Every structure is written in C-alpha cells, then in structure tokens.
Amino acid sequence: MTDLWWKSAVVYQIYPRSFADADGDGMGDLRGIIDHLDHLAGLGVDVIWLSPIYPSPQDDNGYDISDYQDIEPVFGTLEIFDELLAGVHARGMKLIMDLVVNHSSDEHKWFLESRAGKDSPKRDWYWWQPAREGLEPGTPGAEPTNWGSVFGGSAWELDEKTGEYYLHLFSKKQPDLNWENPEVRSAVYEMMNWWLDRGIDGFRMDVINMISKVVPLPDGRLTAGSLYGDGSAGFINGPRIHEFLQEMHREVFAGRDAMLTVGEMPGVTVDEAKLFTDPARGEVDMVFQFDHVWADRGDDPWLLMPLQLTNLKAIFNRWQAGLAEVGWNSLYWNNHDQPRAVSRYGDDSAAYRVASAKMLGTVLHLHRGTPYIYQGEELGMTNYPFRTIDEFRDIEALGQYAQAVDLEGRSPDEVLTVLRARGRDNARTPMQWNATAHAGFTTGTPWLAANPNYPEINAEAARADPDSVYHYYRKLADLRHTEPAVVDGDFTMLLPNHEQLYAYTRRLDNTELLVIGNFSGDSVRAEVDEAWSGADLLLTNLPEAPEDWTLAPWQAVIYKRSLG
Numbered sequence: 336m337t338d339l340w341w342k343s344a345v346v347y348q349i350y351p352r353s354f355a356d357a358d359g360d361g362m363g364d365l366r367g368i369i370d371h372l373d374h375l376a377g378l379g380v381d382v383i384w385l386s387p388i389y390p391s392p393q394d395d396n397g398y399d400i401s402d403y404q405d406i407e408p409v410f411g412t413l414e415i416f417d418e419l420l421a422g423v424h425a426r427g428m429k430l431i432m433d434l435v436v437n438h439s440s441d442e443h444k445w446f447l448e449s450r451a452g453k454d455s456p457k458r459d460w461y462w463w464q465p466a467r468e469g470l471e472p473g474t475p476g477a478e479p480t481n482w483g484s485v486f487g488g489s490a491w492e493l494d495e496k497t498g499e500y501y502l503h504l505f506s507k508k509q510p511d512l513n514w515e516n517p518e519v520r521s522a523v524y525e526m527m528n529w530w531l532d533r534g535i536d537g538f539r540m541d542v543i544n545m546i547s548k549v550v551p552l553p554d555g556r557l558t559a560g561s562l563y564g565d566g567s568a569g570f571i572n573g574p575r576i577h578e579f580l581q582e583m584h585r586e587v588f589a590g591r592d593a594m595l596t597v598g599e600m601p602g603v604t605v606d607e608a609k610l611f612t613d614p615a616r617g618e619v620d621m622v623f624q625f626d627h628v629w630a631d632r633g634d635d636p637w638l639l640m641p642l643q644l645t646n647l648k649a650i651f652n653r654w655q656a657g658l659a660e661v662g663w664n665s666l667y668w669n670n671h672d673q674p675r676a677v678s679r680y681g682d683d684s685a686a687y688r689v690a691s692a693k694m695l696g697t698v699l700h701l702h703r704g705t706p707y708i709y710q711g712e713e714l715g716m717t718n719y720p721f722r723t724i725d726e727f728r729d730i731e732a733l734g735q736y737a738q739a740v741d742l743e744g745r746s747p748d749e750v751l752t753v754l755r756a757r758g759r760d761n762a763r764t765p766m767q768w769n770a771t772a773h774a775g776f777t778t779g780t781p782w783l784a785a786n787p788n789y790p791e792i793n794a795e796a797a798r799a800d801p802d803s804v805y806h807y808y809r810k811l812a813d814l815r816h817t818e819p820a821v822v823d824g825d826f827t828m829l830l831p832n833h834e835q836l837y838a839y840t841r842r843l844d845n846t847e848l849l850v851i852g853n854f855s856g857d858s859v860r861a862e863v864d865e866a867w868s869g870a871d872l873l874l875t876n877l878p879e880a881p882e883d884w885t886l887a888p889w890q891a892v893i894y895k896r897s898l899g
C-alpha cells in the first residue's frame with residue numbers, strides 16, 4: 336500500500352509570474368520565490384505547487400510550453416531551480432510541478448516538426464485534419480468540427496502551408512498533442528521521469544481529463560446565441576483516459592515514494608473521480624473538480640447567477656459522500672483561474688473582509704480532503720477594481736470579450752460585469768508583500784498592476800498581526816496536522832436547507848468535531864443538537880465565542896467533543 340501522506344498535507348500554490356520579482360523586470364521569478372520560502376514555512380504548509388516555469392512564449396502565461404525540460408529565462412535557470420528545490424526540502428516541504436501535456440506551445444520543436452509537412456515523422460503527434468468535406472479550406476464552416484476554443488473563436492486553425500487544420504482546445508498557440516500516438520506518450524513519460532529524478536515530488540496535471548478524444552472527432556451541441564458547438568463530449572473523460580493514466584502511473588510513478596499527483600479535471604463527475612482516485616487502480620491521488628466554482632454559471636455564460644449557499648453545500652456534500660469510502664478529494668476556493676474567494680463567497684468590505692476570509696478558510700479546510708491555498712488567499716487578498724477591458728491581460732478575458740462583443744453582439748457592459756466578477760486576472764495581480772510601491776512585488780513596472788488596497792492588505796502587516804488571516808490559516812494547518820478526525824473523520828452535512836449557515840460534523844472513533852460557518856452579515860442562531868452543549872471550542876475567528884449558538888456575522892466555529 337502506498338503511503339497516503341498527502342491526506343494530512345496542506346498545499347500552497349504559487350503563480351510564479353505574480354509572486355515575487357527579484358530582478359526588477361516586472362515579472363516574478365525563481366529567486367523571488369527563494370527569498371520568500373520562510374513566509375510559506377511559517378504558514379505551516381507541506382507542499383508547494385508551482386504553476387509552469389518552463390520556457391514559453393507566455394501566450395497563456397506559461398501554460399503554453401515550448402521546452403518541457405528547461406526553465407523560462409525570465410524566471411531563472413535550472414541551477415536556480417535546484418537551489419529552490421533544496422530550499423524547499425531543507426524546510427521540510429515538498430515541491431510539485433505543473434504538467435501541461437494536453438497541449439504544447441506552437442513553438443515547441445515537436446510542433447515545428449509536425450507542421451513542417453504532411454509527411455513529417457511527427458505529423459501525427461498533433462491533431463491535423465483536412466477541411467470539412469466539400470468545403471474549401473479557410474471558408475466559413477470548413478473547420479473539421481464545430482468546436483469552439485475555451486478562449487473564444489474556433490478550436491481549429493488553418494495552416495496555409497499544407498491546407499490542413501490543427502486542433503487547439505485553448506489558444507491557437509496551444510496545439511493539442513495526439514495521445515493516440517504511443518510515441519507522444521512515451522516522450523511525455525520520459526520527461527516526467529527526468530523531473531522526478533531531479534528530485535521533485537509530483538505533478539499537478541493540467542486539464543488531464545482532456546487528453547483522450549473521441550475518434551473520429553464529433554461535432555458538438557450548438558446552444559442558442561453561440562457561434563460554436565460545445566465539443567466537450569468529444570474530449571472530457573474520453574474513452575481511453577483511464578488507460579492513459581494507468582499507463583502513465585506504471586511508467587512514471589510506480590515504485591517511487593511519497594509522490595503527490597493531482598489531476599485538474601474540468602467537468603469530472605463524482606463517479607469518474609472515484610475511478611480516477613481509487614488507489615487500487617493506480618491513476619492519480621486526487622482530482623480538482625469544478626462543480627463548486629461553476630455554481631454561479633448558467634447556460635448563458637454572460638449572465639451571473641446569484642450564488643446560493645444551499646446549492647454550494649449540496650455540491651460539497653455530493654463530493655464528500657461520493658468519495659467517502661474510495662478515493663480522495665482536493666479542496667479549494669481559489670487558484671490562478673478563479674476570482675478571489677473573499678470577494679466571491681465572502682464580504683470584502685472593510686468591516687467583514689478578515690472575518691469572512693477566515694470563515695471561508697475554516698469551512699473549506701475542515702472538510703475531508705487535501706486543502707489548497709492560493710497565493711494571497713492567506714492574506715485575504717481581494718478582486719481587483721477593473722474598470723475597462725484595457726486593464727485585463729488574460730488571453731481568456733480578451734478572447735472571450737472579442738467573441739462576445741465583436742462577433743456575437745453582446746453589450747460591453749454586460750460582458751465586463753461578468754469579467755470583473757469572474758475574470759482570471761483577479762487572481763493574478765501581484766502578491767502583496769508590503770506597503771512600498773507595487774506592494775513590494777517589484778522595483779520595476781509590474782506586468783499587471785497591484786491591487787490598490789496593498790498598503791493595508793500585505794504579508795508584512797499580516798505576519799506582524801497575531802489576529803491576521805495569515806496566522807489563522809496557520810492554525811487551520813496545525814489542526815490538520817494534529818487532529819486525526821480532520822484527516823480521516825466521517826463527514827455529515829447538517830442544516831442542508833439553511834440559507835446562511837454551513838454546518839457539518841466530522842467523526843472519528845470517539846472524537847466528533849462540529850464546524851459552523853455563517854455565510855452572512857446577520858447574526859444567526861444555529862439549531863444544534865443538545866449533545867453539543869459543553870463541548871470544547873477549538874477555534875473561532877472572532878474575539879467572542881457565540882452565546883446560545885448565535886453566530887455573529889461571518890463567524891466560524893469548530894467544537895470538539897468526546898463520545899462516551
């Protein structure tokens with residue numbers, strides 16, 4: 336039985352471009368990360384996940400990789416990387432890398448060779464197809480399927496040289512690799528082994544449930560008002576996905592100790608996740624599912640759905656129950672693709688920002704699963720006050736805006752309202768280190784402006800204040816390390832229909848924990864079983880304990896009791 340050490344681990348995600356810039360060019364770098372390792376060790380995290388640091392044209396901020404076995408010069412060198420890895424290990428932490436192998440950059444040598452001609456030995460390493468039968472390449476509707484790209488526009492790009500199209504589910508600078516080809520798979524496994532031999536501790540696998548496609552690629556469903564079909568049935572959890580992951584496991588992970596693998600899987604269902612994370616099947620340790628971050632999204636992407644706590648709870652409950660016996664959850668509010676949790680699920684106004692950030696941390700971290708903290712979440716960083724589209728840098732925001740406004744005739748206001756609330760750049764503004772210019776992120780000009788609230792919200796202030804979100808997150812990490820019920824306890828959702836309170840218990844042997852979070856600005860009384868009177872209050876985010884089970888606005892509590 337492999338060592339399931341990651342059940343009691345807390346992971347911290349770094350988005351290197353926005354974390355810390357040591358050389359003043361306005362972009363974060365590896366030296367900047369090395370300089371701040373004590374901030375992470377002080378937070379009590381066990382694992383660091385680095386978003387991509389490989390050579391890349393940066394079309395999608397590094398998720399377009401042109402060389403899998405080197406470091407982007409803007410970020411550093413392999414020598415500096417080794418120094419970073421040693422610094423992480425010296426502090427008792429582990430380091431996992433981002434693995435982006437659904438697609439490469441169009442500037443990767445594999446793709447350059449592939450596009451060189453129809454008879455290139457690497458032609459079949461990517462998805463090349465002729466125009467739709469009977470249509471001239473380049474004419475409207477001639478694309479091989481009607482799929483839209485995630486970043487707007489068609490998922491197919493015509494290559495004039497050969498008159499064929501190549502598939503790109505994301506930007507046209509991110510051609511999809513053809514996993515049907517065994518040479519592609521072995522090249523990827525070889526590269527993964529090279530990194531693991533260098534000493535890294537595992538991988539976060541980008542959109543890994545998209546690597547197996549339905550062959551031949553089928554057209555997708557068209558929804559009213561959209562120019563492109565939804566091709567997801569053709570590439571989400573495709574027919575060979577389990578086979579590919581099991582092969583990867585055999586070729587790369589089997590026989591290695593203390594790894595962590597997490598598959599990012601948009602659209603994964605609970606039943607699929609059970610298969611992906613069942614240790615007996617040898618696929619991945621855990622997956623990132625998307626149900627809770629898509630809860631404010633309806634069929635129309637440009638309509639904000641009000642977030643309903645009952646809905647959010649139903650989603651988490653389904654996942655907790657589904658993976659109770661077999662498999663494992665990962666837990667997150669934030670990452671580099673999501674808006675800031677305190678602005679989305681909490682209240683980022685001066686009165687409640689700190690309390691609601693701590694409440695969200697409490698509710699998330701006490702679930703069963705491995706919690707992930709995204710840089711700045713431990714400070715309660717907030718969404719950026721974007722005014723116009725010119726302030727966005729993200730290829731997704733710009734591409735979707737162009738499609739919606741220029742091609743589909745949506746109003747700029749309608750689209751901007753959604754981008755402000757959900758746009759990925761909210762997460763990508765510079766990490767706020769101190770109250771000096773640009774939040775202490777850079778001495779130069781940052782590639783994306785710092786949030787103007789940095790004089791108040793920054794790491795230096797947080798570390799100096801024992802009541803900060805930072806020190807509270809440390810307590811949550813400590814609790815996972817010291818209280819076995821947090822790791823292995825059964826999960827039971829309470830008050831599923833309550834619109835303001837999120838409440839559940841965790842039980843392991845004779846220990847039971849009760850967690851309640853108030854997702855509102857009102858004082859709310861929780862109807863709690865009498866058996867809980869007299870239980871110990873382990874943690875709360877406010878100076879006063881609740882009286883008569885009445886939680887103050889945005890209050891969170893954790894109680895513990897022993898059963899006879």
Ligand code: TEU
Pocket residue numbers: 395398435485505541542599601671672673731759
């Ligand atoms: O994201 C996968 C993904 O599904 C995203 O499209 C996400 O749902 C969306 O952007 C939310 O707005 C991964 C990476 O995390 C992301 O940064 C990359 O852009 C993408 O894959 C392509 O590599």
